[in-house]
């Protein structure tokens with residue numbers, strides 16, 4: 336093991352601590368804490384755990400976190416009504432509708448309905464567009480957490496060859512856009528790979544920075560990693576024995592990389608920290624800043 340650890344758990348704790356002062360200022364100005372409501376439709380157990388973690392972290396940061404649990408039989412129209420009510424609720428600064436949604440509900444219609452100013456997930460087309468043109472408002476929390484994790488460990492991205500594995504709207508695409516931004520944690524030369532990409536190992540071998548978000552356990556092998564590269568693993572999978580692993584074979588990659596994220600304790604806690612940070616920013620823009 337030669338790589339140094341990009342410690343997301345500790346970094347997320349530090350961020351939560353730093354948010355406390357801003358949360359207190361919002362309380363002073365608005366007479367209430369920043370408010371975050373997560374909407375969970377159905378009873379997918381993994382989604383249930385994430386939402387519970389978010390609720391806990393919100394509480395620890397002094398944010399009023401609420402979870403709206405709706406039955407799996409909820410119709411799209413009913414969910415849109417809930418979103419409308421949250422849009423209109425002045426105590427709610429941030430709205431998160433947990434994905435995936437049950438079959439029969441079009442996630443695009445639901446995301447499009449969230450007020451862009453309350454879209455702390457950064458999924459609304461307006462917020463995606465602002466990021467794409469270099470005027471970020473809310474960026475998607477997972478890629479934002481990756482950039483923040485690198486920044487706080489002093490990892491230089493400027494001029495680096497970055498390879499992103501995965502082109503999802505939630506991780507791959509916004510990750511590429513953040514790394515492309517002008518400025519300290521951007522300015523990378525970015526390649527995005529996907530299921531139709533030819534010879535992915537050869538492309539990864541060129542990477543100074545690799546972000547793996549493919550959703551396949553152990554997809555990236557150690558001999559794909561350029562010596563000294565920075566490896567960020569966005570994947571999270573539960574093995575048969577109950578333990579967690581990522582998209583990268585950690586035991587192999589950590590022999591070659593200079594920095595690497597663990598799973599768990601890497602990107603996951605940073606995602607939640609950025610959600611809280613976006614929520615505080617939303618409250619500040621709503622007059623609490």
Ligand SMILES: Nc1nc(=O)c2c([nH]1)NC[C@@H]1CN(c3ccc(C(=O)N[C@@H](CCC(=O)O)C(=O)O)cc3)C=[N+]21
Nearest residue numbers: 385431432433434435456599600601602603604606607
């Ligand atoms: N609208 C929406 N926004 C999301 O941000 C969103 C979503 N839907 N749907 C599900 C995914 C998944 N996600 C995670 C967040 C934190 C951890 C996390 O904290 N993971 C811990 C481990 C947790 C455990 O022990 O299972 C870690 O990596 O250390 C994981 C996964 C957010 N998501």
Ligand SMILES: [Mg+2]
Nearest residue numbers: 456475476477
């Ligand atoms: Mg997110």
